[in-house]
Amino acid sequence: MKKLLLSLAVAITLSSCLDNLNANGKSAVNEETVSSASIESDIKFWTWITADPNKSDNEYLDEFDKYKSHGLDAVLINTETDADLLARLVPLAKEKGLEVHAWMFTMNRPGDKVALEHPEWYAVNRNGESTFTHRPYVDYYQWMCPTRKESTGHVLGIVEKLAKVEGIASVHLDYIRLPDIFLPVGLLPKYDLTQEVELPEFDYCYCEVCVTEFEEIHHKNPLEMENPAIDIEWKQFRLNKIRDVVNKAYKIAHENGKDLTAAVFPYPEMADHMVRQRWDKWNVDDVLPMIYHNFYNEELDWIGFATKQGVQDLQGKNVGLHSGIYLPPLNGQEVGRAIQMALENGAKGVSFFDGNALTDEHLKVIKSFKKDL
Structure with missing residues (x-):
């Protein structure tokens, strides 16, 4: 995969772990607010990071030590699916x-050299445009069809390659969905868009394979529907195709002694509506919903609301929920409040996007939640 991905962690993207907005001003940590915030010692803190193969082992040891000494427990590492680089970093982090x-x-597989040799693998919108050539919103949106055996087989082959790396705890799926049919409302002005209905240019996947398979099952063609947005079977067909990829990935991960985790949209009903992702129906071990409140023009307490929604939807399932927090707009006190609200509403932990955005102020607050540090 080309070097583009190495810069994605700091680029503006669309409602995934790589999303970014302009940071707001910071204020000093309110020690009194966060010092009593320790709820339980087994809460889990994570951070997403993007690997740089040019960094030395000693630089990584220093970075990992900084995380661990301030209460973090896990790192989710993007190596552009480079299993060798991942294998190099695992023992350093575990040390x-x-x-x-x-x-x-x-x-979403931007710059995937294998996939780029197969234009037919890519998702197609209602206008007949493929993400191979017509990329919605941003240049690195190149999405695979979730129905074709070849495209899903390629994705699952990557899952297996990563699952075989010794010492990892899980394969972590990001962009496990279709392109955004609706953007978060806070991002619409950036793209000068109004999205009050499902627009054909953002509605995927209408490729020949998807349409043919759906028509064989339901005896109707979504391309001939006057308003496909209100056809529940057509939406469910696509939700199920994403679910099937996840469930196959789960089997592969577990066959290799690894868990399967996923970065998902804030809560299942919202994910269903926005990106064809119903994650409470998946076989998965842990979910990290990206509850980036500012993307939706919501206040900080929305983190608690969205966490509670997800926890309720997962009730009765053996799936851990760890609320994802977007760091740049938050000062230390706000990070403390966000953690507190997530935990009070049932989260087993909190994940932070991303490692590079963790300030000394943030780290001090995170550490205050761990009684044993």
């Missing part, structure tokens, strides 16, 4: 006491 999770771009 410092951190879990390692292999973070991968799943249905």
